[in-house]
Amino acid sequence: MSLDHTAEGFRFDRDTRVEKRADGEFAATLTDAWTTFTSHPNGGYVLGAALNALRQSLSQPDPLAVSAFFLRPAAAGQGLVRTEVVREGRRTATGQVVLEQDGKEIVRAIATYGDLTPDPSARVLTLDEPPNLPPVQDCAVPPEFDHAEGVGIAGSVEYRYPERPGWMDGRKDGRPYAEFWMRFADGREPDTHSLVSMVDFAPPAVLEIGEFTTITVELSVHVRARPAPGWVACRVFTKHVQGGLHEEDMEIWDSTGTLVAQCRQLAMLL
Numbered sequence: 001m002s003l004d005h006t007a008e009g010f011r012f013d014r015d016t017r018v019e020k021r022a023d024g025e026f027a028a029t030l031t032d033a034w035t036t037f038t039s040h041p042n043g044g045y046v047l048g049a050a051l052n053a054l055r056q057s058l059s060q061p062d063p064l065a066v067s068a069f070f071l072r073p074a075a076a077g078q079g080l081v082r083t084e085v086v087r088e089g090r091r092t093a094t095g096q097v098v099l100e101q102d103g104k105e106i107v108r109a110i111a112t113y114g115d116l117t118p119d120p121s122a123r124v125l126t127l128d129e130p131p132n133l134p135p136v137q138d139c140a141v142p143p144e145f146d147h148a149e150g151v152g153i154a155g156s157v158e159y160r161y162p163e164r165p166g167w168m169d170g171r172k173d174g175r176p177y178a179e180f181w182m183r184f185a186d187g188r189e190p191d192t193h194s195l196v197s198m199v200d201f202a203p204p205a206v207l208e209i210g211e212f213t214t215i216t217v218e219l220s221v222h223v224r225a226r227p228a229p230g231w232v233a234c235r236v237f238t239k240h241v242q243g244g245l246h247e248e249d250m251e252i253w254d255s256t257g258t259l260v261a262q263c264r265q266l267a268m269l270l
Contacts, residue, residue: 010188011156012197016049018081019054026053028079028099035152040073042153043216044200046107050194051100053081058093060113062192067219068109073215075101086110116226118194130253131233136160139181144168157201158185159229165208172210177239178202181231182252190227190254191211199250199263202236206246211269214246219265229254244269 015033018026034045047068055063079101096110133139139160139175148154161180166174182201183190190198199221204214235251250263 010186010216012188012194013186016052022081026081028081030074030076030079032076033152033156037212043070044197044199046074048197050097050107050109052079054083054095054097054111057083057085058095058113059088060093060115062114062116063196063223064112064114066109066111068107068197068219070107070216071105074106078116130257131235133179133233134162136181136231140164142168147165158183167207174208176208178205179235182234183231189229190232192223192226195223195261196221199261202250204219204232205236205238213270214267217266217268222262225258225260227254227260228256234261
């Protein structure tokens with residue numbers, strides 16, 4: 001995968017950039033660098049563009065909790081983002097945002113922002129452990145992710161697996177669970193803003209049971225800490241598939257072994 005260090009900055013920042021047009025109104029341009037198996041831009045990426053507008057209207061620096069509803073598939077091209085400040089408090093600020101294309105809502109989200117500056121006096125209790133992964137250099141690069149035709153996100157994000165996923169060889173009898181390393185392909189370091197998108201960058205866990213077309217209905221994200229530089233360790237899993245729907249849980253742990261983001265989404269199988 002080619003790296004993309006240009007004078008304009010990193011790809012994620014360029015592709016989620018918005019331009020203010022009026023109070024609470026921004027123009028966005030979605031690109032095809034984040035398309036998935038469905039041929040549409042990844043929902044986490046689209047949400048990242050929407051939140052890039054919302055955060056400009058709020059006083060707090062870090063997204064803490066985000067709930068997003070995906071109403072239609074996005075397309076590469078122009079979009080209109082509308083934001084509204086719901087409440088500005090002493091410790092948190094809450095707003096809502098809508099991204100539209102061709103006059104139709106694509107995603108609607110509400111988010112609460114706060115300040116995740118580390119507090120040495122805050123209590124820490126962790127009853128789980130990060131993924132037990134081999135060093136990045138010992139993990140495989142799935143060749144299918146290199147220059148994957150029609151799957152732009154495979155060129156924007158790098159993945160490293162401890163072993164080859166069974167779904168890549170047509171298996172449908174696997175467990176919908178995976179642990180792997182992930183980072184932006186151009187070397188952009190993770191931060192609290194990109195984590196809200198990165199929780200949706202994982203290949204769906206239900207690929208392991210032969211489900212290749214899944215569309216997010218709702219996505220809830222909790223950002224827990226500012227991540228350290230480096231690759232992030234990911235854990236993604238599904239426990240229940242019923243009624244044409246499934247949940248998917250995602251955890252992201254930074255290079256120091258700190259949990260930095262959690263996500264649960266409800267998705268529809270097609």
